[in-house]
Amino acid sequence: MPSLSPVPQLSITEKEEIYQQIAEYSNETTIIHSNQKVLYINQPGSDFFKASKETLIGANVVDVFTEDYKELITERIRTGMEDRAIGELMETTVRRFDGTLADVELYCYPVQYGETVAIQSIIHDISAQKQTERDLLQLKNEISTPIVPIIDGLAVLPLVGSVDGDRSNRLLDIIPQKIQGENLQCLIIDVSGIYNIDNVVAEFLYKVDHIMRLLGIQLIFTGIRPELALKAIEARVDFSQLTTMGTVKQALKRHLTIK
Template sequence: MNFQFVKEGSDYSIDAPPQVAQRIKEQNSNYVRLVAKTLIHSEEETKKRIEEWTNKTAADRVQSNTSLSEVVRNSGVFRHVYWLYVQKFVEQTTLDINVSDIFGWERKINFTLDYVLETFTNRFMEIVTERLAAQASLIRELSTPVITLTNQIGLLPLIGDIDTNRAKSILESTLHQSVDSKISVLIMDLSGVVMVDTMVAQQLFQLVDSLRMVGVKTILTGIRPEVAQTAIQLGINFGDIQTETSLQKVVGKLVMKHM
């Protein structure tokens, strides 16, 4: 019987490339031997071998277009087929096997299969979560780029809603980018920001202070009327920070000054 189906990119797809099919065949062969050896190994040794196997195979599955639901499904298929072969062995062997032996095998084999699925799922989700976190970090960094206008002047255009998490990311990313590019002036354009709350303002002030400590002067431009009004209502004071109404004008002045 064939339990495979077609899904492009999946390791388990019936139309998987020959090299993928061969790798899966080798992994399954190792898996069969791993399960069989649980009948003679201690539980501690079994767990160690399982974790080694699942760490590697989980990484392989994440690399491909193989979902966790497919893994779970094929785990059930494997369990079904495995026990069919156990049944076939019991029916055909000349060895003296009793019911107690079979139930002893059941406890060890099913423990192994359950532990494989548990450790595989945990490792699979760890890898996926790590990748998502890395991608989210990259997206946040790309969403707050410091654009180098000259050797000494940088521009940070902020667009959209800024919550506390994004404000924190802006602080960290901007500080590193400004230091790496060795600028002395950073223009922070807020024309694309429609709302600023107290927590976000505090993060922006912290960014300005941090930049000042590393020798970078900050100029705020494009503060929208509604943002300014909200800032006044919240008691936010921009008095210690240079502000300009027009990004174009301040860029022109600074470029001419540093030429």
């Protein structure tokens, strides 16, 4: 029986070259890094980050992440290097070399790169998906924020649901846009349908009132519960400048009486 030929032993350089050849066939950004230093990145990764391989290799991999993620990424790398732990799939944001931001999914796992203990990070660009989600959310918020004309110069805006920081900012953009061309003198905002009673809501009411004053529109708030007034005091928001009524019916009666 003929003897089997021994399997040739590959050099470290040959192993790295084979690994790189395989990674180049991937459409996903593939980065090999050790102690935060980039050892290798494939061409799709170079294209994604809008920088040459020469620029990226040797760079600190943490630097591509936005400030609010750097601490978390640093800890993931430490755990991967010291404990050889797999970094589970997560969503994060990276800054490319042309300054643009991209939403990505990140998956990391420990590898042996030649003789170097390293981590392989796979980055999947989900910017288009996240933008679609943001557009749908904005459309949903716009649809769920109807300004209802009552009579000439007067309309009611009922707010329903939760108002967090993001929705607060969107409302501050949407409301002035929606009242353009309506020739309003007075807008009644009813907040009785808002679920959360916190400092964010208190600050939102103060800001939207200030914006409406600048636009020359009187604002009347209805449905403010005692808990919200207490939160306003905690947040040092001066509600004394706001015009408030118990119900929309009372606000309408007051407005019509004044007219």
